[in-house]
Amino acid sequence: VSNVFALAEYQSRLQNVRAQMERAGLDFLLLCDPANMNYLTGYEGWSFYVPQCVAVSIDGDSLPIWIGRQMDAAQAPLTSWLPSEQVIGYPEIYVQASDKHPMQWIASYLASRGWDAKRVGVEMDTYYFSPKALAALQAGLPNARWLDADLLVNWVRAVKSEAELGYMRNAARLAGHVMQTALDVIRPGVRQCDTVASIVAAQIGGDESFSGDLPALPPIVMSGRAGSAPHPTWTNEFFQKDETTALELGAACHRYNAGLARTLHLGEPPTRLLHTASVVEEGMEAALAAMKPGVAAGEVEAAWRRVLDRHGLQKDSRIGYAIGLGYPPDWGEHTVSLRAGERTLLLANMTLHLMLGMWLENWGMEMSETVRITDSGAECLTSFPRGVHRGS
């Protein structure tokens, strides 16, 4: 039994997914994205490194089926609302074997449940569904028609419920605590890895009322020269005086992620940093002011870009994306991107990571907020002073 969301919420999610299946002309849907599996069933566990899926029929009287490794099937009753007869384990001999694939077993099981000669949607561009997995399904269900249902559930997830927003608020509040932890710890002579140890301990410790998850994106610490690239791994180097560090941190509660980026300078910040940060802050306010239901994602980026143009700065990459339920390696939901020309309309209760990263020649800075679209504008779920933070 899941205690994360009420049963009625899972039922409503299933109904919304079936409506999209209907629109896409699907009889069945096979989900391998662990976030989508969790969304529909509540299933939680670190078992997505072997093939597993949730199978959904368009038949409104049926329940989803969880299919995974035999040893992980024991985890389903502990986390999911699915009754035990909907939990199916495949034999251990299929795990990472050179002569067989778990999807062969799964295809054969699905055939026995009537999936052949039907229109089946699969996620053609998700992390945990490989070309070999698809080929095994196709061989085992030779009469099925395979359709790309990539992001079908992600788009249903785009608008968050009140209960989901509660976990997003937890994560956003925790993200502020995590950022403060980082700022408290970083000073000249401290190693990056010791700082990240404190950061991750704060992420996992959660607060008095909840446990923190590892966010789907690990802490990103861009210090000195590493500030010119956005996704470095921490090292055992020391923070230096007169060095700028951009921090992309965040937190997660029940796999709901909030991102938060800020920039710290150890010593007196140079003019170029203060100038860039003030333009970015003005751009963030412009982007936030442009956000409301019915506005296209590209218009938000345009509002930001007008500020940058006025100050002669440039940023080629997108300035944000949908954020929420997510497992490693990405907390982005792969639906909305805040990018030039994007025509997706924002809707109330979408949640976005407005992520303003300036990765320049040999240095960088960042400022971000996790934002909810309200009925008439945008609300920052994260709350932390935006200017350049100064350490010594």
Next chain:
Amino acid sequence: VSNVFALAEYQSRLQNVRAQMERAGLDFLLLCDPANMNYLTGYEGWSFYVPQCVAVSIDGDSLPIWIGRQMDAAQAPLTSWLPSEQVIGYPEIYVQASDKHPMQWIASYLASRGWDAKRVGVEMDTYYFSPKALAALQAGLPNARWLDADLLVNWVRAVKSEAELGYMRNAARLAGHVMQTALDVIRPGVRQCDTVASIVAAQIGGDESFSGDLPALPPIVMSGRAGSAPHPTWTNEFFQKDETTALELGAACHRYNAGLARTLHLGEPPTRLLHTASVVEEGMEAALAAMKPGVAAGEVEAAWRRVLDRHGLQKDSRIGYAIGLGYPPDWGEHTVSLRAGERTLLLANMTLHLMLGMWLENWGMEMSETVRITDSGAECLTSFPRGVHRGS
């Protein structure tokens, strides 16, 4: 410039991979597994949530090419030995866009480098290479012949160099410190999440001489009822008196992982636990005694199973697997499995996680070692008392 391994080591890896390409009849190899990309180029960063690859030609005079997102290309010169002309970025508009895919751009780039009408190996069953990515490559290089080169590089990685073993030893030593941290912290009334916060802080902090990475597998804490399933996520529940907790922990140095599992009981351990643990320890000694170069993986499992049979215990799943270089979600290298009937022969300097997990009705226990195959036997890289640990 990479400072993790000497240039000569990367060159030797490349030579070994080309020898396997030759055997498989490949003109080109396209690698998307971040561990394999790292292995050949040194490239390190959390950018594998978008499509990226390392392209290798059989031509021994050529160098590998790193191709990834434009913003991440800046990370390559900071971590890889590849000269800058071998680092290619694709435009930001390809990132998570509904109307285009990065592999379209990459296919077109590879076509310009002569990859069409050739025999190209790709990893058909890796996490970060999707059916849609394959289809985009096939459409953009219509005359290429696509062959499955899954695990080709993983098998080259199976035998570790002295330098790699140095990082494995670091990770294994750190894993012992991490386990001690967990045992020091767990007691009745402490929350799981606060324990995991301490565990992960110890993992990342490394030691005086190196930085720890997040291991590719997060800490697994199997407490009480959750002990019956092997991959639960921690919660904010309290540890209880008279409760058994199995801990599958580990550590990583430069992405080289070592695993270590032990079992703790808060209070006087019940007879069934002590009995099972003593059988498992005897089975571990039998498995270790069976390990040496030239022995089939299945024979190691048979040695273990003979002990279990004698005591009337049973375990259906494999008892170990190759471990080493790995990114989330798995520290296993997907090559050797210690499993009934496996005929792969062990070789000197293979590293394995001998993982004895007993997940029974409503409780579980675990004991593991990270092991190196020596010239004549097996050496435990991890070192920690094996019996049931007692807390109060």
